Amino acid sequence: MIVKSADDKSKRIGLLTDLQKSPMLDARQRDWLRDELMRLKRGIQGERDAAFYIDSHFKDSENNAVLHDLRISVEGEVAQIDHLIINRMMKFYLLETKCFNGNVQINDRGEFTVSYSGERTFGVESPLEQSRRHERILSKLLEKLEITGRMGMKAEFFHAVLLHPKSIITRPEKMKFDTDDVFKADQIGSWYQSHSDRTIGVVSAFAGLLNVHSPQTTKEWAEKLARQHRPTDPLDLPDFMKPKDFPVSKRVGIHRAAVVPAAVDAPARIQSSAPPEELRKKLVCITCRQKITFSEGKFCWGNEARFGGFQYCREHQAPFK
Incomplete structure (x- = not known):
């Protein structure tokens, strides 16, 4: 079931587009507007593409609730979660979308590098580590909202990175750094199934059965989180602008x-x-x-x-x- 869709960011795009027409911009402001608009459009397209594949797989599922573009704030800390899947066994899947349609390289230390044809290679922040930071904030919010399983059982968190279907991924040896949770967005269905097979053993499955909840409860958890969504101000600009x-x-x-x-x-x-x-x-x-x-x-x-x-x-x- 889809509980929350992505926010409409057309106002933000309109603002940045209009500002580019101003004759009063200095070089730094022009560069920032160009880069911010490009980043925003690329991010929107990447999240939209990923949402299409996620929705295709989970929209008719009563066992999973999906929230897109969830921004939460707890004690002054903010987490922007691209996609969140909640299942009936209190398992929370945080999915980070990266619209890299070039070459993505991951070394044996889990460091990400991206290169495009005819452009220089540059390092990027690890989306897996980014998602794990979001987990800490989400965990605090679940405790605050009293979203817990039976007998006080707490949620389990899993992380994945969804890349552009046309990206090329160069991976390290699995023994050095496991990248099974980094995959192309169109593979979300097969990844979810294989991940369940990999992570749910006999003991875990038995514990999960004790903690299984109704589809209605799962939906209520997702709706509680959706009400905590704190969207960014589309008109907000940095001080130097x-x-x-x-x-x-x-x-x-x-x-x-x-x-x-x-x-x-x-x-x-x-x-x-x-x-x-x-x-x-x-x-x-x-x-x-x-x-x-x-x-x-x-x-x-x-x-x-x-x-x-x-x-x-x-x-x-x-x-x-």
């Missing part, structure tokens, strides 16, 4: 006479200047008609009582204080 203070002389077309006197209250000023409605929510200062950054606009829109729902450059925000 915020607008800088510019001298008045550098703002072309700004005239002090155009600033409405501060003694008049904000709604009256807006009404008297009667800015056209088509300029509302645009990255254009209502007073000087110059382009502004998204952060300047966001600040004004977030303080509608002060700015009347319109937007102003930093210079022309001052009379509203």
Whole structure:
């Protein structure tokens, strides 16, 4: 059963795309926007592809509940779990998606390296270790939500990495580092079956039978976790992307006479200047008609009582204080 689908990230993509059009960006900001947009689109596509294969295998299963794109926070620590599968025996599968459609190399120390045709090779953070850090935070949340098995039995956690179906994986010898839990996303069904065969022995199977729960209980656990989802703010930007203070002389077309006197209250000023409605929510200062950054606009829109729902450059925000 599918309990939670991935969040819609179209607003985030729209924000980054619009910001790239700003003439006020410096080189660092342009580079960050380009890389962030590429990373975001690649990540969305990878998670979407993986979700397709996961859903195809588990959507009709009453024994498993699936949550996609689960972001949880416990005691100030955050875990972003790409895919979570919960079965009736209190087994939690944390699946990390990596959209590497190039060559993925894993050495005998479990270190990951990625290379693309015509590009340099670069190291990446181990997705297995990343998933294990998520386990620690998820375990705290399960305890907080009192999600436990019979006789207080705790959950078991398993980790896997799903790669792009067209990626090429170079693996070390199994005796040096076991990579059975790193596989292509289209192999999720066969991996799940083989993993169950590998990890559930006679003793484990007997203990699991004692801890088996109904499909309804499994669904309730998943729904409890889904209610703990804390999505990221699609409009959030790092500090260096915020607008800088510019001298008045550098703002072309700004005239002090155009600033409405501060003694008049904000709604009256807006009404008297009667800015056209088509300029509302645009990255254009209502007073000087110059382009502004998204952060300047966001600040004004977030303080509608002060700015009347319109937007102003930093210079022309001052009379509203």
